[in-house]
Amino acid sequence: MPTEADRRQWARYLVEERAEGAVYSRLAGRREGEEREILLGLADAERRHEQHWLTLLGGEEPARLPKAGLRSRMLGWMAGRFGSIFVLALAQSAEARSPYDAEVHATAAMRADEKVHHEVVRGLAARGRRRLSGSFRAAVFGANDGLVSNLALVLGIGATGVGSGLVLFSGIAGLLAGALSMGAGEFVSVRSQRELLASTEESGDADAAAGDLDIDENELALVYRARGMSEQESLARATRVVAAAQAGIRRDVTGPIGVHGDHDIVGRDWTAALSSFLLFASGAIVPVLPWLFGMSGTGAIILALVLVGVALLGTGAMVGILSGGPPLKRALRQLAIGFGAAAVTYALGLVFGVGAV
Incomplete structure (x- = not known):
């Protein structure tokens, strides 16, 4: 039979899981696309953990529940107002310290979940860090x-x-x-x-003249090899460019190679x-x-x-x-x-x- 101390601990776990799920739900509300789906998946996982502790408590929520920890309450407040990289970074630190490693009433699946959650939040935080x-x-x-x-x-x-x-x-x-x-x-x-990037950007002159080339005897493939492509890829691209040009298609459908997007990164x-x-x-x-x-x-x-x-x-x-x-x-x-x-x-x-x- 569970002791009163066990029931108090389970109640604490319950409110912590509920608070963490709320953090991920609030963050998802401020995201779109893939990041939103990932955060909603984390919130669903926290609800599964919440249900585990609720089941141990007899299936009904206790009349009086303890407050969530200060960190969880702070994360919830920040997630509802900012939804910034700081929340994910703090959540990463929180997920790294799982209380279930030494908890006999937690399942092995829950302990594994916590480790996976840490890596998921680390990945989301890493995206924000790269942008920032x-x-x-x-x-x-x-x-x-x-x-x-x-x-x-x-x-x-x-x-x-x-x-x-x-x-x-x-x-x-x-x-x-x-x-x-x-x-x-x-x-x-x-x-x-920016001037250095401008001097290293590829020219479209070779592609523009591709319609007059003989694919068996030309150096167009060398252009792409000089830009960093492998010998096989260069030859395949050269073949497509020449064929498209001879068919009257002036635009290379394979897309640009090089540093065209780097000006935006530099600022x-x-x-x-x-x-x-x-x-x-x-x-x-x-x-x-x-x-x-x-x-x-x-x-x-x-x-x-x-x-x-x-x-x-x-x-x-x-x-x-x-x-x-x-x-x-x-x-x-x-x-x-x-x-x-x-x-x-x-x-x-x-x-x-x-x-x-």
């Missing part, structure tokens, strides 16, 4: 660069003992110089990459430049805020450290969530790197002092 990777990398890099570099600058200048006006001027100058440098660098980088130069400028500036303004509002001395330095510390912890935690790693560890790593750089320049400022300035 370029812009997220730029956002984290730009904002953190602004936070760390300008914190180090204002602390180094402030440690020399100069007036608050000079510290503020140095911080604003550092913000503008860094943001302009980031924007210019991103513009040159993206523009150069636009002015957009990239403006984004980098704004992202760096958004981070670089944080350590300047105390002096901007009239503070000076030790109080301004402490407040700058607190503000930047919170920002570094936040960006580090987001990196941890999206990468599927522990958010606290990533947050502390980000904090240590930023404060380490600031400590070096602050120490140099103390060594040189206002007299050297």
Whole structure:
């Protein structure tokens, strides 16, 4: 006979499965196509697990059920409002810690299901990470660069003992110089990459002249081999192109080879430049805020450290969530790197002092 402790545990499992199913259902409501079907499949699986615990409880839901855990409630709230990659990343972490491995009342099929669910959610999260990777990398890099570099600058200048006006001027100058440098660098980088892609795109000249070729004695197949196709595939494509051209069909139905879609992946130069400028500036303004509002001395330095510390912890935690790693560890790593750089320049400022300035 089950004990009262068993029944309480089964009730907890019941509400957790119900909460997880609700998360996947809400996420499915914000998706379309294949991803929607996958999420609905996960929700159905959670309902099967829910039914298992309900059966053990006698087939009827207890009069009083415990609340779902904080993580499950938070995921449900986020899934209903955002439906973002952050929810899937958090769900991946939750699925990785299955409580059924040591639960004797869970079936072997349920334990296997949980492992499969983890891989399914990992795959869905990976899709989102791939879509987000370029812009997220730029956002984290730009904002953190602004936070760390300008914190180090204002602390180094402030440690020399100069007036608050000079510290503020140095911080604003550092913000503008860094943001302009980031924007210019991103513009040159993206523009150069687009020009490089343009120079490597295939020409349609060979295909346009295909109607006049003799398939047995021409180098059209070499064109496709130079573009990366195998010898057999190149010859087959050349044969189709020549036959289509001789029949009066000018368009190659096999589709393009090469890098035609890569311009969209690289992005636009002015957009990239403006984004980098704004992202760096958004981070670089944080350590300047105390002096901007009239503070000076030790109080301004402490407040700058607190503000930047919170920002570094936040960006580090987001990196941890999206990468599927522990958010606290990533947050502390980000904090240590930023404060380490600031400590070096602050120490140099103390060594040189206002007299050297």
